[in-house]
Amino acid sequence: MPLFETIVLATDFSETSVRAQDYVRRLRQAGCKKVVALFVLDTIETGVVISEPAGIIYDEGRYEGDLNARIIRHAREKMQELTAMLEEVGLEVEPVIISGVPAKEIVKIADARNASLIVVGSHGRSNLASALLGSVSDKVIRTAKQPVLVVRREE
Numbered sequence: 705m706p707l708f709e710t711i712v713l714a715t716d717f718s719e720t721s722v723r724a725q726d727y728v729r730r731l732r733q734a735g736c737k738k739v740v741a742l743f744v745l746d747t748i749e750t751g752v753v754i755s756e757p758a759g760i761i762y763d764e765g766r767y768e769g770d771l772n773a774r775i776i777r778h779a780r781e782k783m784q785e786l787t788a789m790l791e792e793v794g795l796e797v798e799p800v801i802i803s804g805v806p807a808k809e810i811v812k813i814a815d816a817r818n819a820s821l822i823v824v825g826s827h828g829r830s831n832l833a834s835a836l837l838g839s840v841s842d843k844v845i846r847t848a849k850q851p852v853l854v855v856r857r858e859e
């Protein structure tokens with residue numbers, strides 16, 4: 705069995721995330737077969753209904769009109785492009801959009817899917833110049849059982 709048969713690619717669709725996607729595409733040659741592409745709607749960042757249980761978002765209907773509906777719609781579109789890009793090289797892709805705390809959900813999905821590698825960007829949307837890592841990549845590295853491939857932002 706190839707070492708990295710199933711991997712989780714966590715993406716916030718930021719510039720650095722897109723660099724990470726490119727690496728994942730190339731992991732096909734290293735024996736990777738399946739990619740779980742994951743976007744987490746950050747329920748704290750967007751100030752939604754914190755009491756709402758985390759889970760799969762089936763449709764943006766219940767978020768109608770608010771910022772979250774727009775984020776989910778955008779994520780769907782980007783996820784479709786990402787899926788097509790990875791399928792093109794023969795990878796099987798499972799796109800997942802869920803709500804919750806990003807780092808927690810990333811680690812949880814990696815376990816649930818029996819992934820042997822997690823791929824993240826060093827930074828995301830905030831992309832703070834002085835930060836060595838973003839808070840999501842930092843927490844994933846600290847808490848995941850699997851090795852984490854961190855793709856750096858452009859210099």
Ligand SMILES: Nc1ncnc2c1ncn2[C@@H]1O[C@H](COP(=O)(O)OP(=O)(O)OP(=O)(O)O)[C@@H](O)[C@H]1O
Nearest residue numbers: 714715744824825827828829830831838839840841
């Ligand atoms: N909502 C999310 N869903 C899935 N993956 C995410 C999410 N947010 C971040 N990531 C992953 O973590 C990587 C680093 O992003 P992170 O959010 O840690 O950095 P940042 O946005 O620059 O800083 P911060 O969010 O701490 O202000 C991203 O490239 C992506 O791989």
Ligand SMILES: [Mg+2]
Nearest residue numbers: 828829830838
């Ligand atoms: Mg971020």
